[in-house]
Amino acid sequence: xxxxxxxxxxxxxxxxxxxxxxxxxxxxxxxxxxxxxxxxxxxxxxxxxxxxxxxxxxxxxxxxxxxxxxxxxxxxxxxxxxxxxxxxxxxxxxxxxxxxxxxxxxxxxxxxxxxxxxxxxxxxxxxxxxxxxxxxxxxxxxxxxxxxxxxxxxxxxxxxxxxxxxxxxxxxxxxxxxxxxxxxxxxxxxxxx
Numbered sequence: 242x243x244x245x246x247x248x249x250x251x252x253x254x255x256x257x258x259x260x261x262x263x264x265x266x267x268x269x270x271x272x273x274x275x276x277x278x279x280x281x282x283x284x285x286x287x288x289x290x291x292x293x294x295x296x297x298x299x300x301x302x303x304x305x306x307x308x309x310x311x312x313x314x315x316x317x318x319x320x321x322x323x324x325x326x327x328x329x330x331x332x333x334x335x336x337x338x339x340x341x342x343x344x345x346x347x348x349x350x351x352x353x354x355x356x357x358x359x360x361x362x363x364x365x366x367x368x369x370x371x372x373x374x375x376x377x378x379x380x381x382x383x384x385x386x387x388x389x390x391x392x393x394x395x396x397x398x399x400x401x402x403x404x405x406x407x408x409x410x411x412x413x414x415x416x417x418x419x420x421x422x423x424x425x426x427x428x429x430x431x432x433x434x
């Protein structure tokens with residue numbers, strides 16, 4: 242199953258709308274969508290290693306733009322849409338604790354959680370809810386998301402052939418590991434937030 246998904250994603254990299262699809266996923270993931278753009282970025286950068294840095298840039302710009310939507314949801318719409326997203330992910334109990342932490346540790350929360358599999362949308366919505374300084378929020382999002390996507394793109398560019406061989410032989414195990422880390426990210430968010 243994962244091998245077919247991997248092959249399909251690789252084939253998308255050669256389609257005209259692939260970059261737009263990547264941008265859309267990166268945008269949505271920062272505000273409401275549960276799947277991280279890494280699952281598209283890695284295979285696309287692997288399929289076209291010379292475009293890896295461009296794909297990382299697209300992910301960063303789209304992710305930061307989506308983070309602004311997440312911030313707006315938290316700031317303007319927390320009582321309705323923001324609360325729905327928090328309830329959907331089962332994070333009701335962590336809201337007060339998370340808001341208190343922002344007063345002292347907001348910059349570290351944004352930087353660290355933007356690099357991890359913990360859903361970034363929770364950080365963006367809570368940043369708006371906590372009324373975190375918008376300028377610093379954008380700067381920190383650029384740093385953390387840019388670094389995350391650059392690491393993925395850099396690995397795909399530098400190690401394209403060994404990674405491709407590994408994926409061809411072990412796509413199922415690697416796919417399972419990716420799903421495991423996504424689920425672990427949601428679980429960590431539930432217990433850490």
